[in-house]
Amino acid sequence: MSITKSDLNNMDERYRAKLINSVSGYKSANLIGSIDDAGQTNLAVVSSVVHLGANPPLLGVVFRPHSVSRHTLENILTTERYTINHINQHITEQAHQTSARYAKEQSEFDATGLSEEFIDDFSAPFVKESVIKLAMHYKAHQTLALNGTVFVIGEIMALHLPPELIGDDGHVDLVAAGSVCINGLDGYYNPSLIARYPYAKP
Amino acid sequence: MSITKSDLNNMDERYRAKLINSVSGYKSANLIGSIDDAGQTNLAVVSSVVHLGANPPLLGVVFRPHSVSRHTLENILTTERYTINHINQHITEQAHQTSARYAKEQSEFDATGLSEEFIDDFSAPFVKESVIKLAMHYKAHQTLALNGTVFVIGEIMALHLPPELIGDDGHVDLVAAGSVCINGLDGYYNPSLIARYPYAKP
Numbered sequence: 001m002s003i004t005k006s007d008l009n010n011m012d013e014r015y016r017a018k019l020i021n022s023v024s025g026y027k028s029a030n031l032i033g034s035i036d037d038a039g040q041t042n043l044a045v046v047s048s049v050v051h052l053g054a055n056p057p058l059l060g061v062v063f064r065p066h067s068v069s070r071h072t073l074e075n076i077l078t079t080e081r082y083t084i085n086h087i088n089q090h091i092t093e094q095a096h097q098t099s100a101r102y103a104k105e106q107s108e109f110d111a112t113g114l115s116e117e118f119i120d121d122f123s124a125p126f127v128k129e130s131v132i133k134l135a136m137h138y139k140a141h142q143t144l145a146l147n148g149t150v151f152v153i154g155e156i157m158a159l160h161l162p163p164e165l166i167g168d169d170g171h172v173d174l175v176a177a178g179s180v181c182i183n184g185l186d187g188y189y190n191p192s193l194i195a196r197y198p199y200a201k202p
Numbered sequence: 203m204s205i206t207k208s209d210l211n212n213m214d215e216r217y218r219a220k221l222i223n224s225v226s227g228y229k230s231a232n233l234i235g236s237i238d239d240a241g242q243t244n245l246a247v248v249s250s251v252v253h254l255g256a257n258p259p260l261l262g263v264v265f266r267p268h269s270v271s272r273h274t275l276e277n278i279l280t281t282e283r284y285t286i287n288h289i290n291q292h293i294t295e296q297a298h299q300t301s302a303r304y305a306k307e308q309s310e311f312d313a314t315g316l317s318e319e320f321i322d323d324f325s326a327p328f329v330k331e332s333v334i335k336l337a338m339h340y341k342a343h344q345t346l347a348l349n350g351t352v353f354v355i356g357e358i359m360a361l362h363l364p365p366e367l368i369g370d371d372g373h374v375d376l377v378a379a380g381s382v383c384i385n386g387l388d389g390y391y392n393p394s395l396i397a398r399y400p401y402a403k404p
Contacts, residue, residue, distance in 0.1 A: 002321070003361040008259055011372075018372035020256040023334060023361055025288060026376065026383035026393055027253070028227025050252050050264055051229070053349045054222040057210055060353075062252055062262070086227060092396055100402035111404065119204070132225060139348060146341060146355060147255045151262075153348060159205040159225055170213075170220035171386045174228065181228035181383050181393055184373045186400070189393035191228055194294055194382060196389045200302035202313065 022184035026191075029087040029182045031095055031114070032061065033125040034075035041116055041125045043108035044069040045095045047182040049084060057156040058139070059084065065148035068101050076152060080138040081123045085130035088178035092188040094129075119160060126160070131177045133160040171196070224386035228393075231384045233297055233316070234263065235285040235327040236277035243318055243327045245310035246271040247297045249384040251286060259358040260341070261286065267350035270303050278354060282340040283325045287332035290380035294390040296331075321362060328362070333379045335362040373398070 008016060027047035034042045046069060048062035061084075063073045076082045087095040091114065098108040109116050115128035119135070126133045136154040143150050165173050174191070181189050210218060229249035236244045248271060250264035263286075265275045278284045289297040293316065300310040311318050317330035321337070328335045338356040345352050367375050376393070383391050 001363065001365040003363075005357075005359050008257075008358070013257065015372035016259075017256040019361075019368065019374060020259045020358065021253055022372075022374040022376065023336065023358075023363070024251050024253050024261050024286070025230025025232055025381060026228055028229060030227055048252050049226050050250050050262075051223055051226050052264060052346065052351050053266065054219040055210075055215065056349065057218075057222045058349060058351075059226050060252075060264070062254060064255065084226070089396060093399065096399040097402050100404045102404050106404075134225065140346075142344060142346075144254065144342075144344075144355065147258065147260060149254050149260075151353065153346065155207075156210070156222065156225075157207050159221075161203065161205075161225070163203040166221065170217035170224075171389065172221065172224040174224065174385050175391070179227060180396060183376050183393075184398075187373065187398045188396040189377070190396050191383055191385075191391035191393045194291060194390045194392050196386075197295065197298040199388070200299050202302045202304050202308075 018184055026181040026183050026189060029180045029188065031085045031087060031098065031127050031130065032072050033083040033085060033127060034072050035079060035124050036075050037078060040105065041107045041109055042071045042075055043098050043114060043127065044072040045098045052153060059154055059156065061152045063150040063152060068099055071104055073150060073152070076138050077141070079123060082136045082154065083124045083126045084134040084136055085127035086132040086177065086179040088131055089180055089190055090178070091129050092180060096186065131161065132179065220386055228383040228385050228391060231289040231382045231390065233287045233289060233300065233329050233332065234274050235287060235329060236274050237281060237326050238277050239280060242307065243309045243311055244273045244277055245300050245316060245329065246274040247300045254355060261356055261358065263354045265352040265354060270301055273306050275352060278340050279343070281325060284338045284356065285326045285328045286336040286338055287329035288334040288379065288381040290333055291382055291392055292380070293331050294382060298388065333363065334381065
């Protein structure tokens with residue numbers, strides 16, 4: 001079947017949100033940890049982390065306007081430090097619960113039972129239950145004129161993960177890590193390897 | 203173990219590329235179809251499609267500078283039309299082969315055996331073997347000063363997919379579609395459902 005632009009315009013808003021959020025494919029499943037100037041921590045599930053480059057090692061994250069992750073965005077812009085923590089099979093329910101609209105003065109760590117972990121002297125909290133954790137420095141952000149979405153660019157300052165996950169070529173085995181992916185607004189999925197292919201040549 | 207910024211700086215370039223590309227999580231697996239003014243088609247595997255909003259329905263795609271998908275980027279900026287086609291379990295090897303550096307005058311459709319499909323009067327080619335296909339209109343692009351990456355924003359003009367994949371709530375069943383996800387530069391994965399959770403409330 002074909003769904004056209006005018007079909008989309010006439011759709012129920014929640015139905016359209018679920019349709020469009022799911023139809024672009026699986027996304028990475030991460031928790032972003034942050035802290036404000038007063039020491040209040042925050043934790044938000046995000047499916048919008050995207051790779052921007054390896055040298056320097058840059059990742060982008062999309063924040064929707066007025067979304068529940070607005071406290072996280074405020075913290076990143078204020079403190080310029082945040083963490084990206086992989087969601088694994090054991091914490092999908094708690095990770096999803098961070099998407100509830102908690103008041104700013106309540107930490108999603110306390111609300112969901114996930115554990116804050118502070119590593120070395122990095123100011124933002126990691127998620128103890130995550131197997132793969134990244135320390136991030138804010139570098140820049142751009143607001144998209146089309147819909148007010150904020151695209152935040154950060155640099156990886158440190159990676160924390162079990163060494164046995166890293167292959168001889170540098171590829172990290174996310175299946176062994178138990179990392180999951182997300183589709184749509186509420187679906188969590190467990191990937192299994194189909195194949196890794198050699199560098200393609202004509 | 204911890205890998206620091208100075209460790210990353212001192213790493214072999216290919217090792218670092220595989221490490222950083224894999225450590226941010228699974229990504230969506232899509233083929234972007236495009237065509238130039240002379241009618242030459244182009245097809246490129248991308249793992250950087252990200253959701254930007256449902257109303258209007260906007261998706262972003264990251265293009266690395268000097269990457270093999272530069273012909274695709276040129277076509278999008280010239281013709282303002284492109285297609286996003288889900289990679290499924292049956293075409294992962296052919297999809298990966300589109301990442302080879304073919305000359306501009308050779309279509310990756312011909313080179314890989316994937317089939318061009320033209321739907322309605324949309325000028326850009328879809329991938330016939332894909333189950334879920336999106337017709338896209340270019341809306342804007344921004345070049346990131348930090349590393350020359352180009353972020354392309356497009357609007358979904360039409361969705362083409364089997365109606366039985368769409369649930370009562372609008373969520374598209376990607377497991378039934380056979381859609382896959384990507385990790386790193388060369389890994390293709392088949393996800394299975396862990397759970398869908400209700401809208402989270404405090």
